[in-house]
Amino acid sequence: MAKVFIYGTLKRGFPLFDKGMAGTSYLGDYQTVARYPLYIAQDFFGPVMLNQPDTGLQVRGELFDVPEDQLPTLDELESVGTPGSFRTTLEVEPVGGGERHSAICYFKDESWLHPLHSDHLSDYQDSRFIPPWQR
Secondary structure (H helix, E strand, O other): OEEEEEOOOOOOOOOOHHHHOOOOEEEEEEEEOOOEOEEEEOOOOEEEEEOOOOOOEOOEEEEEEEOHHHHHHHHHHOOEOEOOEEEEEEEEEEOOOOOOEEEEEEEEOHHHHOOEOOOOOOOOOOOOOOOHHHO
């Protein structure tokens, strides 16, 4: 199992959850230890988090145990392999305190910020996202 920190459209109740997170185990509400820039961007109003620690805000999300063989599905949903989209690890902690974990997180680079629809966010809750199958 791999720990994966989800902050956007793969969270419970969001459009990509059923496609990407079926068969995973929800571990709780977590936040990044460091601050990161999180925005709403692109024509499809997607959450975009940049791998720029100590910029932006602590980002809230959900931590899951994900079977290793499911990571390619998440990579596909997160466009890993296309320019500016990748995964790496970061440190997260439970909201309200507790044991820290290293977790996989999906990031984009600044090329994904056009057009930009928000300032820094700490908790993605936007409902304007257009899933890939509706674009």
